[in-house]
Amino acid sequence: MNLNFIPTFLTIVRKQSISAAAESMHVAQTTISQRLNVAEQEFGFKLIERGRGIKKITLTPAGEEFLRLAEQWENIYNDLKILKEKGPKLTLSIGSIDSFNTFYLPSVYKEINKTSSSVLLRSHTLHSNEIYSGIDNKTLDIGFTLIQRSHSNVNVEKCYESDLVVLRSGNVSDSKVDPLALDPLYELFMPWGEEYKIWHEFWWDPLSVQKIKLDDIHLLFDFLQNPTYWAIVPEWIAKKANKSRGFSIQYFTDPPPKYTCYRLTHKNPSLSKSSAIEFFDNQLKKCISMS
Structure with missing residues (x-):
């Protein structure tokens, strides 16, 4: 060939x-x-x-x-090219769901860039099925997803939790809100895991409600400029949106399960990948402790 x-x-x-x-x-x-x-x-x-x-x-x-x-070959070719031009590097390919990749991992990437010039990062925003598949076939070294699964080749560990809160534009009179006080017709729905789905369907019938369903956090903020709409998001995202865009935050009187992010790695990484993953994990723990 x-x-x-x-x-x-x-x-x-x-x-x-x-x-x-x-x-x-x-x-x-x-x-x-x-x-x-x-x-x-x-x-x-x-x-x-x-x-x-x-x-x-x-x-x-x-x-x-x-x-x-072909994509695996491209990654290998690029690694060999870097090795030839710049000498040995620790390369990590990271796949993550949109919310974690957009609002949390950038601080980890910045910390790594400040700490070391020998670690090269490739970041990918993917769906959970793609992340599990990428870890399984080793096209990804580390994954972050909201879905916990049992997999023969994949280590799955809980790495981050956050409360889920209501985010909307404009001022609100109460800091707490009953789920039944929210009109589901104007919800901007985002999937935050299986346990969250069960909680959501307890309060609002999924068959009788017409919702706008989104999987892009940036689209969510655009829609939320209209004060009619509301959304449920992790508290750490809501606080950033409140600081930068002036959105209001409300806490539930009957709160949903926490936003839980799981870290995925292959059970049998190479020795060089193990070293790079350990370095990444140290920076991740540092950023989590500071958040």
Whole structure:
């Protein structure tokens, strides 16, 4: 197999079209198509669905699997390039849910950058299934998720907890609120784990309520500019929003389960990865103790 095809394939997938990939790589579209055809003939299976009326790239099942392998190859290639140019480095690939990656991990990353120049960090915002999969196949070294699962290859440890509170714009008269006093029609719903889901469905019927469901914390803040809406968020996020944007915070008279973040690592990391993970964990503990 010609390994030069891998960057071409990744560019096709990321640009979502052969023509856009050709423009990005500064080659003719026919060149990209030829590389793809040669690779598919060599493999004996199709990587990309092609046909009349198909504008965006759609991967075949084999193409999905090849994408996973290609991304692993890209990570290895980049590590080797860094090793050649700058000498030995401790590289960590970290996958996290949006809320933790946006509001908590940046302080850890900053602390690491101040403390050491020999640790290279790759940060990815992912869904929980992707995080477990990435730890399992070692494309991720550390993961942070709200979902606790039993997995043969993955260590799962509780690493952070926070109360969940109500966040809204404007001033509020009471610091505490009964769940039944909140109109679920105007809730901006975000998923905070399985136990939270059970608590939420106890107070509000999921089948009878039309909610706006979000999975991006930045979109949440945009919607909350309208004082009609309200949302349930971790207290540490609410306090940052209160300080920077002037939102109001209310605590529940009957509070939900805590926001609980779990740290994932592979059960059998390499010796070099173990050293980097230990260093990261020390900085994480330091930031948690200061929060």
